[in-house]
Amino acid sequence: MKETKMRISILALVGMLVTLIAVPTLALASTLDEDQKVTLYYPNGDWGLTPVERNFSVSNGDDIYLMALQQLTNPDTLPVGTYDEFPETFIVEDVSIDDETAYVTISDMIFEESELSNGWMNTLGDIISYNLFNMNKEISSVEFLSSELVKIDMTAVEKSELLSAPKPSLENIPEIDLDYQKLAEMSEEERNQAIQKAIKNYLGTQRLLAGDYTVVIDPGHGGYDPGAQVDGVDEKDLNLDIAKTIRDYLEGIDPIYPQFDVVMTRTSDEYVSLGDRHDLANDVNADIFVSIHNDAVSDSSVRGTGARFPSNHDVVLSEDLGNELINSITPDPLPKHSDARYQDIQVLRNTTMPATLVEVGFMTNSSDLYILQTEYDDIGYYMGIAINVWCQVNM
Amino acid sequence: MASKMLKRKYFILFIFLGVFAITFSVMATNSKESFESIQATENFPIDDLTLLERKYVDADSDGKKESVELYTSAKIASDGRMGWDTGHHWVLLVRKGDEVYPLFNDSVQYGEVQFWIVSLNKDNIQGPEGVDLQTHIYATVSSDVDMRLLNYSWDKKNHYYNKEIVFNPNNQWITIHSNKYSIPDPSRIQSEKIAN
Numbered sequence: 001m002k003e004t005k006m007r008i009s010i011l012a013l014v015g016m017l018v019t020l021i022a023v024p025t026l027a028l029a030s031t032l033d034e035d036q037k038v039t040l041y042y043p044n045g046d047w048g049l050t051p052v053e054r055n056f057s058v059s060n061g062d063d064i065y066l067m068a069l070q071q072l073t074n075p076d077t078l079p080v081g082t083y084d085e086f087p088e089t090f091i092v093e094d095v096s097i098d099d100e101t102a103y104v105t106i107s108d109m110i111f112e113e114s115e116l117s118n119g120w121m122n123t124l125g126d127i128i129s130y131n132l133f134n135m136n137k138e139i140s141s142v143e144f145l146s147s148e149l150v151k152i153d154m155t156a157v158e159k160s161e162l163l164s165a166p167k168p169s170l171e172n173i174p175e176i177d178l179d180y181q182k183l184a185e186m187s188e189e190e191r192n193q194a195i196q197k198a199i200k201n202y203l204g205t206q207r208l209l210a211g212d213y214t215v216v217i218d219p220g221h222g223g224y225d226p227g228a229q230v231d232g233v234d235e236k237d238l239n240l241d242i243a244k245t246i247r248d249y250l251e252g253i254d255p256i257y258p259q260f261d262v263v264m265t266r267t268s269d270e271y272v273s274l275g276d277r278h279d280l281a282n283d284v285n286a287d288i289f290v291s292i293h294n295d296a297v298s299d300s301s302v303r304g305t306g307a308r309f310p311s312n313h314d315v316v317l318s319e320d321l322g323n324e325l326i327n328s329i330t331p332d333p334l335p336k337h338s339d340a341r342y343q344d345i346q347v348l349r350n351t352t353m354p355a356t357l358v359e360v361g362f363m364t365n366s367s368d369l370y371i372l373q374t375e376y377d378d379i380g381y382y383m384g385i386a387i388n389v390w391c392q393v394n395m
Numbered sequence: 396m397a398s399k400m401l402k403r404k405y406f407i408l409f410i411f412l413g414v415f416a417i418t419f420s421v422m423a424t425n426s427k428e429s430f431e432s433i434q435a436t437e438n439f440p441i442d443d444l445t446l447l448e449r450k451y452v453d454a455d456s457d458g459k460k461e462s463v464e465l466y467t468s469a470k471i472a473s474d475g476r477m478g479w480d481t482g483h484h485w486v487l488l489v490r491k492g493d494e495v496y497p498l499f500n501d502s503v504q505y506g507e508v509q510f511w512i513v514s515l516n517k518d519n520i521q522g523p524e525g526v527d528l529q530t531h532i533y534a535t536v537s538s539d540v541d542m543r544l545l546n547y548s549w550d551k552k553n554h555y556y557n558k559e560i561v562f563n564p565n566n567q568w569i570t571i572h573s574n575k576y577s578i579p580d581p582s583r584i585q586s587e588k589i590a591n
Binding site for chain 2: 077220221227228274275293295296297299301302306337338341342343345346347349350357359
């Protein structure tokens with residue numbers, strides 16, 4: 001009996017000690033952060049999304065969706081190898097989920113401090129939506145609100161639409177099949193209708209990003225920098241003539257169709273530094289940047305059109321844009337010299353949008369030079385049409 | 396009759412000699428175009444150029460070092476890399492005191508100039524001094540279309556550099572070259588104190 005009582009007492013004592021130690025420990029543990037792994041999809045500068053696993057320390061009351069989206073859009077937390085696509089003013093303030101719809105509140109700073117094109121805003125919305133659909137399979141649509149919980153001018157994203165759209169890649173971007181010469185011969189109404197038809201045929205089920213486009217056209221050289229000089233002709237003058245024709249076409253499009261705001265890095269014979277050229281494009285948040293040049297080489301038999309693209313951003317789109325511009329003016333009126341290729345050029349490297357530099361022809365070839373001087377109107381017109389179509393299809 | 400035949404023979408011989416003379420002079424002219432002399436100049440302008448590389452070497456085998464310098468008109472961009480445009484002026488020169496020999500001084504489209512300094516020990520001298528070696532400066536000039544290999548060597552007798560075009564094939568259409576100077580590197584610019 002005594003032994004039994006002793007055993008019970010010891011057991012009770014042990015039980016009390018365990019309780020005294022374990023309960024506070026468990027209580028403490030429940031207030032510690034829990035690590036939660038989330039796969040975030042970051043833009044990778046190649047019109048693709050790179051999955052990166054991130055750890056989040058989640059406490060009670062934390063909104064994992066908000067934490068994840070804020071890290072996605074915060075340039076200070078970018079993983080290596082991803083590109084900073086979100087402007088600093090693009091701040092996600094809140095995420096709420098009601099049934100199958102996620103409501104994402106964006107800070108009003110994005111509207112006060114910077115002006116982004118509709119197309120670009122919708123692209124950023126797509127990236128956010130893609131991440132939400134991945135984090136929560138129940139979410140089927142995403143809507144965007146301002147701080148005052150008012151719907152803003154960012155298109156709502158449907159999961160069925162976004163995930164079924166073919167991902168743009170070099171393989172997926174087919175050539176835009178347009179007969180530029182035939183288009184140039186049509187009336188303006190016929191031409192615009194033909195262009196829209198071609199775009200619809202290509203896009204199929206892809207989302208159409210409505211809105212206007214900002215295009216920066218950069219006539220190379222200028223002022224005390226003549227560029228190449230051949231037989232008394234300065235490259236800078238040829239570049240400007242072609243650039244102005246492109247601008248005139250784009251700005252003359254019927255207002256019922258998507259409009260183009262063309263910004264030129266120079267409109268006269270003046271010197272503009274390389275830094276000022278790409279800074280201007282970045283400052284106006286251009287959708288694309290097109291630099292116009294002409295080439296020269298010691299062998300006068302070399303001729304034709306070529307283009308260059310950057311290797312550090314928007315690589316696929318930039319290469320495709322370059323090739324489309326080459327295709328627009330070859331084989332008529334100019335032959336093709338080569339496909340678009342990578343080149344380390346400051347104005348391409350330091351822009352933050354799809355960018356290409358077109359070498360329209362070789363001034364050192366007499367046939368090319370003659371065409372550049374006499375048919376620059378046609379050349380600029382065809383390139384303008386190509387830019388019109390390309391932007392509507394790809395941006 | 397005999398004199399007529401003799402005149403005809405002389406006429407034919409004269410034609411052959413004429414053709415031979417013309418052919419020889421054309422060939423001689425063409426062969427001269429592969430060689431060129433580079434004379435010294437003073438006050439060669441480099442103010443608006445970016446120095447990419449400098450090496451101190453006894454380029455003319457006189458026992459003293461000269462500097463071989465490579466410049467371009469491109470500037471360093473705000474991102475720290477070279478701010479390449481579509482074409483730039485390139486200068487490769489040898490500086491010998493106040494004298495400057497501009498070995499290469501021309502525009503290059505989408506390209507680069509690179510150089511190598513090769514010293515030959517033709518007499519197989521054991522433990523040769525600088526004066527015992529024959530030094531060549533090789534330069535490649537590449538554009539987006541073509542590339543050439545140039546050879547510069549000191550002519551002791553005439554006191555200038557000879558330039559020879561070693562490689563410049565016809566029908567070049569596209570050239571893609573490596574970029575040695577895209578990222579500025581101060582260590583490529585040899586200091587005079589270290590050199591001497």
